[in-house]
Amino acid sequence: MSQKIIKLLVVFITTTHFAFSQSKDSISSSNTLGEVIVTANKIEQKQNTTGKVVTIISAQQLDAQAGRSIAQVLNEQAGLSLPGSLSNVGTVPSIYMRGASSGRTLILIDGAPVGDPSMISNEFDLNLIPIEQIERVEILKGSQSTMYGSDAIGGVINIITKKKTNSWLTGGISVGSYNTKKSNFQINGNTKKMHYFIGWENQNSDGFSAAYDKQHTNSFDKDGYNNNSWFAKINYDLSKYWDLQLTTRKTAYSADIDYGAFKDDKDERFNNATNMTGVLLKYKKEQQSFQFQYQYTTQDRSYLNDSVDKTYLIYENNQYKGSTHFADMFYSNQLTKNVQWIIGTDFRYGSYNQTYESISGWGPYNENFKDTFQFQNAIYGSLLIHNNNKKFLLELGTRYNNHSRYGSNQTFTISPSYAINEKWRAIASISSGFKAPSLYQISYNDQLKAETSVNTELGLEYHTKPIYARAVFFNRKINNGIDYNYIDYNFFNFIQQNVNGLELELTHRMNEKSQFSINYTLLNGKETNQNRVTNTDTITYNYLLKRPRHVFNIQYQVKLNKQWEGIVSARYISKRYDVGGYGTEDVVLDYYTLLNAHLSYQYSKRLQLYADAQNLLNDHFQEINGYNTIGRTIQIGLIWR
Numbered sequence: 001m002s003q004k005i006i007k008l009l010v011v012f013i014t015t016t017h018f019a020f021s022q023s024k025d026s027i028s029s030s031n032t033l034g035e036v037i038v039t040a041n042k043i044e045q046k047q048n049t050t051g052k053v054v055t056i057i058s059a060q061q062l063d064a065q066a067g068r069s070i071a072q073v074l075n076e077q078a079g080l081s082l083p084g085s086l087s088n089v090g091t092v093p094s095i096y097m098r099g100a101s102s103g104r105t106l107i108l109i110d111g112a113p114v115g116d117p118s119m120i121s122n123e124f125d126l127n128l129i130p131i132e133q134i135e136r137v138e139i140l141k142g143s144q145s146t147m148y149g150s151d152a153i154g155g156v157i158n159i160i161t162k163k164k165t166n167s168w169l170t171g172g173i174s175v176g177s178y179n180t181k182k183s184n185f186q187i188n189g190n191t192k193k194m195h196y197f198i199g200w201e202n203q204n205s206d207g208f209s210a211a212y213d214k215q216h217t218n219s220f221d222k223d224g225y226n227n228n229s230w231f232a233k234i235n236y237d238l239s240k241y242w243d244l245q246l247t248t249r250k251t252a253y254s255a256d257i258d259y260g261a262f263k264d265d266k267d268e269r270f271n272n273a274t275n276m277t278g279v280l281l282k283y284k285k286e287q288q289s290f291q292f293q294y295q296y297t298t299q300d301r302s303y304l305n306d307s308v309d310k311t312y313l314i315y316e317n318n319q320y321k322g323s324t325h326f327a328d329m330f331y332s333n334q335l336t337k338n339v340q341w342i343i344g345t346d347f348r349y350g351s352y353n354q355t356y357e358s359i360s361g362w363g364p365y366n367e368n369f370k371d372t373f374q375f376q377n378a379i380y381g382s383l384l385i386h387n388n389n390k391k392f393l394l395e396l397g398t399r400y401n402n403h404s405r406y407g408s409n410q411t412f413t414i415s416p417s418y419a420i421n422e423k424w425r426a427i428a429s430i431s432s433g434f435k436a437p438s439l440y441q442i443s444y445n446d447q448l449k450a451e452t453s454v455n456t457e458l459g460l461e462y463h464t465k466p467i468y469a470r471a472v473f474f475n476r477k478i479n480n481g482i483d484y485n486y487i488d489y490n491f492f493n494f495i496q497q498n499v500n501g502l503e504l505e506l507t508h509r510m511n512e513k514s515q516f517s518i519n520y521t522l523l524n525g526k527e528t529n530q531n532r533v534t535n536t537d538t539i540t541y542n543y544l545l546k547r548p549r550h551v552f553n554i555q556y557q558v559k560l561n562k563q564w565e566g567i568v569s570a571r572y573i574s575k576r577y578d579v580g581g582y583g584t585e586d587v588v589l590d591y592y593t594l595l596n597a598h599l600s601y602q603y604s605k606r607l608q609l610y611a612d613a614q615n616l617l618n619d620h621f622q623e624i625n626g627y628n629t630i631g632r633t634i635q636i637g638l639i640w641r
Contacts, residue, residue: 038111039138039158041342041382041395042147043289043332049386051393051417051427052144053457053472053503057137064557064567064598067174067182067612067635070134071126074157076553076571078503078519079141082126083546083623086594086614086630088210089180089203090225090255090270092125098141098474099499099525099544100154101481104435104451106144108158110247112278112295112328113148117350118320122151122438128251128274130201130229132172132184135162141503142474143433143455146397146413149346149378153433153453153478161247163233164188164197167606167641174637176612177630178222180205182637193237200230211258211265212628220264227253245280257303261581261626268305274298287334297324299352315359322352322439330380340384349375352439372443376403376436382413391419401434405442406449409434425461427472430454437482441491449493453478466509474501486535486582496528499544513559521551533585543577545586546624550574567598578625592621608639 035058040050047054055077065073071085071093084093094102103121107114109129115122137159144152171185186199204227209220231249238244252273259265278295299322305313330344351373357366382397397413415429433455437448459472481495502522509515525544531537543549555569571594580587595617600610611634618632 037138038160039108039140039156041384042111042291042330042344043342045384048419048425048463049384049390049393051395051415051429053141053427053459053470055139055141055505057139059136062131062134062136064565064600065131065612066172066600066610066639067176067598067637068131068614069126070129070131070137070159072614073131074126074137074139076555076569077139078505078521078553079155079501080139081547081551085126086623087627088207088223088225088630089178089205090127090207090223090227090253090257091210091627092123092127094546095123095126095157096544096547097154097157098476098501099497099523099547100476100478101497101544103438104151104153106148106150106152106156108148108156109276109295110161110278110280111158112293112326113151113348114276114297115151115324116274116299116301116320117322117324117439118299118301118352118354120438120440122350125272125274127227127253128229128272129159129161130184130203130227130251132186132201133161133199133229133231133249134159136160141472142429142457143411143431143453143476144413145411145433146380146399146431147382149348149380149399149401150376150434150436150450153435153451153455153476161231161233161249162186162197162199163235164190164195165641170639170641172637172639174635176635176637177633178205178207180635182635195235197233198231201228203227207256208628209258209264210256210627211261211263212622212626213264214262214626220258221256221266223256223258225253225255227251241283241285243282243284245282246278247280248275248277250275261624263626265305268303271300271302271304273300287340289332290330292327292329294325294327297326298322299324313358313360315357317355317357319355320352321354322350324351325349338386338388342382342384343379344381345377345379347375347377349373350439369443372439374404374436374439374442376401378402393417395429403436403450405446406437409450409452423462423464425463427459427461428457430456435482437491441482445491448482448491449480451478451481451493451495468505468507470503470505472503474503475499483529485530487530494530497525497544498527499523499525515557516555517557518552518554520553523547523549523551532579533583535583541577541586546576546578546589548574548576548591563602565600565602569596570594571596573621580625587625589622589625592619593617594619606641609637610639611636 040052075082075085081096082093084091095105097105103123107124115124141155144156173183182203184201188197205225207223210223213220229251234246236244255270257270275298281292283290301320303318305316328346332342335341353371354369378401380399385394395415399411402408411432413431417427419425433453435451455476457474462469476499478497480493485492505519507517528540531539552572557567575591577586596614598612613634
C-alpha cells in the first residue's frame with residue numbers, strides 16, 4: 001500500500017480521534033454477534049448460534065455508503081472481489097467469493113434465488129437492485145448448497161429489501177461526476193393489519209468510454225446509462241401467528257457499450273429489464289415455524305448495433321428472453337431442549353429463448369433459438385444441536401437434488417463451533433456444493449454434469465464490547481468444472497480448482513464516537529484448464545484470472561458531533577492476471593490503491609446532506625484488461641424524511 005495513503009489515514013485518524021474525544025455523541029457499532037440473522041439456516045437465529053461464517057452489512061452501514069452502488073459496497077468485504085464494480089456505470093460486475101468463478105456465488109433477493117437463465121453461468125446483474133431499496137445484506141461464506149441448492153459453491157449473498165421506514169415519505173437526490181444524477185422516493189403506511197411500502201428510483205449518467213483507448217486517440221465516445229426501478233411490498237397479518245407478504249418489482253436500464261476490449265463502438269446499446277413477483281407466507285409460534293415462498297422472474301436482454309463504424313457488421317440485433325419459477329417450503333421445530341430440526345423442499349424451473357439477426361459483408365444472417373428449459377427439485381434437512389450451556393453447537397445437514405437433465409446428486413454440511421470462553425469462539429465446517437449447468441451451456445452440450453465442490457474452513461472469533469475479530473482459513477476443491485472448449489467449440493466438464501485462503505477481520509470501537517475496521521484476504525489458487533495459448537493441451541495455472549492474491553480494506557468512521565459524521569477508507573489490490581486475448585499469453589494487471597471518503601451532515605431531523613468521494617488520488621488502474629475504470633469521482637446529495 002502506498003506511503004501517501006498510509007500517511008493520510010494516520011493523520012486523519014489521529015486528528016479526529018483527539019479533536020473529538022470529548023464528544024458525547026455515540027456511533028453505532030457494527031460488531032454485534034447477538035444480531036439476528038436469517039440466511040445461515042433460513043430461520044431466525046443469533047449470529048453467535050451458528051458455526052458458519054456470516055457477515056452483516058447493516059442499514060446504518062448502507063446509509064453511510066450513500067452515493068455508491070451495492071456492488072461497490074460488496075467489493076470492500078473480506079473474501080469478495082467484484083471486477084466491473086468500478087468500471088463505467090452499467091457494466092455488469094462479476095462476483096468472486098473466495099476465488100470461486102463467476103456464477104458460483106448464489107444471489108438471493110429476500111431469500112429467493114435470482115439469476116438470468118440466458119446468461120452463460122446464470123449470473124445475476126447487481127445493477128438491477130438499487131442500494132436505496134436495500135435494508136441489509138447477509139453474506140454467508142463457504143459451500144451452502146445443502147440449504148440453498150445450485151450455484152452456492154462460493155457462498156450466498158442475501159439482499160434483504162426494505163419493508164418500511166420510520167417516516168411515511170422518504171427520498172433523495174444527488175448529482176456528481178460524469179454528470180451522474182440519482183433520485184428516489186419511498187412511501188409507506190399501514191392499517192390495522194396491513195402495511196404497504198412503495199418506491200421508485202432513477203439514475204442516469206453520461207459515463208465515460210468503457211473501452212480503454214490504448215493508442216490515446218481521444219476519439220472514444222462516452223457510454224451513457226439510464227436506469228428506472230420501482231417496487232411495491234405489502235405485509236398482511238392474517239392472525240397472531242400467520243403473516244403474508246406480497247412483493248413486485250421492476251427494473252429496466254439502458255447502457256451504451258463498446259465493441260470489446262480496447263475497441264470503441266459509437267452506436268451499440270444494451271438493454272436489460274427484470275420483473276420479480278413473489279409471495280411469502282410465514283407461521284411462527286413459540287419454537288415452531290413454517291414458511292412457503294414462491295417467486296416468478298422474467299428477464300429481457302437485448303443488444304442493438306446499427307454499426308455507424310461499419311468496419312465489419314452493418315447491423316446486429318440480439319435478444320434474449322428468460323423466465324424462472326422458484327418455490328420453497330420448510331418446517332422447523334424444537335424436537336428437544338437441545339435439538340432443532342429443519343426439513344424442506346424446493347423447486348426451480350428456468351427457460352429462455354434467443355433471436356439473432358445481422359447484416360455483414362457476407363450478407364444477412366438470422367437465427368431463432370428454440371425455447372429450452374430445465375427444472376430441479378430437492379428435499380433438504382438440517383439438525384441444530386447444542387449442549388445445555390450452549391457452548392458447543394453442531395449443525396448437520398444434507399440435500400438430495402434431482403435435475404431434469406443430468407439426474408441426481410447429494411450434498412452435506414457438518415459445522416461445529418465451540419465457545420472457549422466469553423470472548424473466544426472456535427468455528428469449523430466441511431461442506432459440499434454443486435452448480436448445475438446453465439441452460440445456455442446445455443443448449444450446446446446436453447450431456448453436461450453438475451460441477452461439484454468440497455469446502456473446509458477453520459476459524460477463531462474474538463468478541464468484547466469494543467472489539468470484534470475473526471480469522472478464518474478455508475480450502476475449496478472443485479471437480480468437473482464447466483468451461484468452453486476451443487478445440488471443438490463446446491462446453492465440457494473438465495476444470496479442476498484448488499483454492500487456499502485466509503480472511504482476517506477486525507473492528508475496534510475506539511470510543512463512543514469512533515470506530516476503526518480492517519480486513520485482509522489472502523488467496524492462493526490453482527486451476528487445471530485448457531491451455532489458453534495453444535488451446536490443445538492441458539495446463540495448471542498457479543493463479544486465478546482477475547482475482548488478486550492480496551486485498552486490504554481499511555476504514556475509519558467518526559461521529560464529529562450531533563450533525564457531522566465522516567468516514568475515510570482505503571483499498572489495496574495486488575497484481576493479478578487477465579486474459580490477453582485469443583491464443584495469447586495472459587497479461588498482468590498492476591496493483592492499485594484507492595482512497596475514499598464520505599461526509600454527512602444532519603441539517604435537521606428531516607434533512608441530511610452528504611458527499612461521497614472515491615479514488616481521491618485519481619489512481620489509474622484496470623479491473624478488466626482493455627476496459628476503463630473510474631477516476632476521481634464525487635457524488636453530492638440529500639436525503640429527506
